[in-house]
Amino acid sequence: QKEVEQNSGPLSVPEGAIASLNCTYSDRGSQSFFWYRQYSGKSPELIMSIYSNGDKEDGRFTAQLNKASQYVSLLIRDSQPSDSATYLCAVNDRDDKIIFGKGTRLHILP
């Protein structure tokens, strides 16, 4: 059973601090990794994709990938109340199907 695991949270982070979201996956053959943000009552929105080991930065967001450890993370710098949402980790498995984690609820404290 291919799995993507996330801590459900809620993760509470003070405004202005760094929020760190983590994800592990079971399929070693996975090659593509994504982070989606989902506000309550809305559909998921793609915020980051990463395909190779290391860091990828886009504005306040940094995705980190370690394939040897089967670990993906998302860092949000200078957290804002508008970042409060559920963050979904998603992994493309070797059958080219995206497996979603159950999501981590992030709460930015004003």
Add this chain to the structure above:
Amino acid sequence: GAVVSQHPSWVICKSGTSVKIECRSLDFQATTMFWYRQFPKQSLMLMATSNEGSKATYEQGVEKDKFLINHASLTLSTLTVTSAHPEDSSFYICSARGQGGYEQYFGPGTRLTVT
């Protein structure tokens, strides 16, 4: 770029009737479209995957005769919920992926209420 629309955004129907939901990729050709369902405070559940011009592949436990999926063109897929029941009330979301792409882009979702 990579915009996906859904119509309608919400719908209320009576038990026993059928409802059709449209999913369109507006600025790219979607070779693969996905249909998800999400109940309140629960995670996304993949219902089926459809490739343009082919029959949809349904996930285990999803009734193909109840949830009819058509992907007739590279920009349009439809989901028809037949003989809807109150337990079908949910948030239905489509996503689309272009040829050679790895990223899925989601539509805004359709909230279905069956009375």
